[in-house]
Amino acid sequence: MIFASFIRNAEGVRTIRRILGENGRFIKIIAKIENQEGIENKMRFIVLLINERENVVMAFSADEIIREADGLMIARGDLGIEIPTEKVFAAQKMLIARCNLMGKPVVCATQMLESMTKKPRPTRAEGSDVANAVLDGSDCVMLSGETAKGDYPVLTLLTMSKLCLEAESTVNYQEAFREALLCMKKPPDVTHTIAIAAASAAISCNASAIIVLTATGHSASLVSRYRPMAPIIAITREEQAARQMHLFRGVHPTLYTEPKNEDWKADIDLRVAHGMKEGKACGFIKSNDLIIIITGWSKGSGHTNTMRIIRVP
Numbered sequence: 198m199i200f201a202s203f204i205r206n207a208e209g210v211r212t213i214r215r216i217l218g219e220n221g222r223f224i225k226i227i228a229k230i231e232n233q234e235g236i237e238n239k240m241r242f243i244v245l246l247i248n249e250r251e252n253v254v255m256a257f258s259a260d261e262i263i264r265e266a267d268g269l270m271i272a273r274g275d276l277g278i279e280i281p282t283e284k285v286f287a288a289q290k291m292l293i294a295r296c297n298l299m300g301k302p303v304v305c306a307t308q309m310l311e312s313m314t315k316k317p318r319p320t321r322a323e324g325s326d327v328a329n330a331v332l333d334g335s336d337c338v339m340l341s342g343e344t345a346k347g348d349y350p351v352l353t354l355l356t357m358s359k360l361c362l363e364a365e366s367t368v369n370y371q372e373a374f375r376e377a378l379l380c381m382k383k384p385p386d387v388t389h390t391i392a393i394a395a396a397s398a399a400i401s402c403n404a405s406a407i408i409v410l411t412a413t414g415h416s417a418s419l420v421s422r423y424r425p426m427a428p429i430i431a432i433t434r435e436e437q438a439a440r441q442m443h444l445f446r447g448v449h450p451t452l453y454t455e456p457k458n459e460d461w462k463a464d465i466d467l468r469v470a471h472g473m474k475e476g477k478a479c480g481f482i483k484s485n486d487l488i489i490i491i492t493g494w495s496k497g498s499g500h501t502n503t504m505r506i507i508r509v510p
Contacts, residue, residue, distance in 0.1 A: 198441065200270060204228040207265040223413075225441055227304065228266035229275075260295060268444060269296050270339075274307035290333050297334045298380050300422040302444040305330040306339035310357060314347040324360055331364035336421075336446040370426035371400055377423045388416055388501045395489050395504055396423035402506060405486035406430050408472035410465065414438040414450070416491060416501045421445040427489070428481050430472045451475045465492055473509055484509055 201213055213226055263269055271292055276285050289305065296303035309327055310319045330338050340357060344350040374396050384390040395407050404427045409417045417431035429448045433439050434457075442450035453471055458464035469490055476482040486509045493500035 198225045198227065198444075200227045200229055201266075202229050204262060204266070207261040210262065210265040223437060225267040225444070227268040227270050227302075227444075228262050229270040229272055259292065260299075263292075263295055263299055263301055266301065268302040268304065268336075270304040270306055272307045273305070289330070293330075293333045293335055296336075297377075297422075300419070302336040302418075302446070303334070304337040304339050304444075305333075305335040307341055309338055309340060310343050310353050313343050313349055313353040313356065317349050317352060319356060327357055327360040328364040331361050332368065334446075336444060368424075370424060373424040374400065388419055391491060391501055391504050392416070392419035392423055395420050395491055396425040398489055398504065398506060399425040399427040402487050402489075404489045404506070405482040405509075406472075406476045407489045407491065408432065408469055408476070409491045410468050410472075410493070411501070412438065414442040414445075416493075417442055417448050417450070418445045420491065421448050428476075428479075430476050430481065432468045432472045432475075449475075449479065449481070461496060477509075482509055 199213065199217075201210065204210060210226055210228055214221075217224055269292060271289055273285055273289060276288055280288065293303050293305070309330070310323050312318075312320050312323060327338060338357060338361065340353060343353045347353060377396075378393065381389075381393075384393060398404065399407060406427050406429075407420060407425055408430045409420060410432050411417050412433060412435060414431060414433060414435075417429055420429050425447065429445075431439075431442050431448050431450045432453050433442070433450065434453050436452060439450040439452045442448045451472065453468055455467065455471075458467060469492075473482065473488070476488070482488055487506060488509055490503075490505040490507060491501060492503045492505075494502055
């Protein structure tokens with residue numbers, strides 16, 4: 198994974214991809230826009246939402262960057278230097294919304310719990326800041342100086358975790374799902390359709406978890422896009438895919454290291470059983486709960502087309 202600074206436009210992301218070449222085609226590029234040009238592109242989009250007379254072509258420069266990159270990091274510290282302080286919150290909310298709309302992971306970073314660098318408790322404002330980042334739709338929240346040089350790194354991490362859990366418990370998942378559907382005119386492929394069906398079924402049957410068997414993590418990321426109310430347990434044999442899936446909200450990646458079974462159906466059953474075991478260990482599911490299983494019809498990636506609802510033995 199590469200977090201790329203000073204991205205001015207989509208061509209900056211494409212340049213990095215060309216440098217990485219064929220051997221680096223699976224490396225995720227997260228765009229961090231922190232120079233004046235990048236900030237202006239972001240703010241043109243925000244102004245467009247407030248004043249429709251702004252230039253539409255220029256306004257969507259930020260969209261082009263988000264579309265080309267594998268994700269976006271919103272570094273509020275840099276934003277606060279480059280744009281007026283009173284506009285930072287609007288930039289954060291609008292950029293998160295655009296990433297959610299395009300199905301790209303978004304990281305909210307810098308000055309999240311700044312006071313905990315020297316103190317064991319955050320301010321009320323910082324607690325609200327972390328919670329609002331979650332409610333806005335962030336996939337990740339990131340600590341920097343608080344853990345890199347702070348006096349209470351572990352306590353800071355635990356505090357942020359508690360804030361995120363509390364904020365997530367207040368999310369209206371049915372409304373989030375409806376909003377995601379409204380933004381999707383028509384599912385572009387079968388995997389998208391299965392992801393939508395899984396999120397809908399999780400609400401309808403009050404599923405405890407969604408187990409996704411995935412090679413690259415793509416199926417799990419699509420399910421995450423529709424913000425299901427159940428945790429997503431993603432089972433993969435690929436270490437790189439397991440690491441990268443941590444970017445997506447609600448996804449709990451699990452590396453399955455057992456050798457492949459020659460019988461494809463038996464191999465699926467073994468991986469599903471591993472997912473249920475992992476879900477029980479994490480406290481997500483228990484016996485007699487309903488869970489949703491997403492699998493493919495063939496080996497490899499790109500074949501996801503099956504959803505089942507089963508009761509945990």
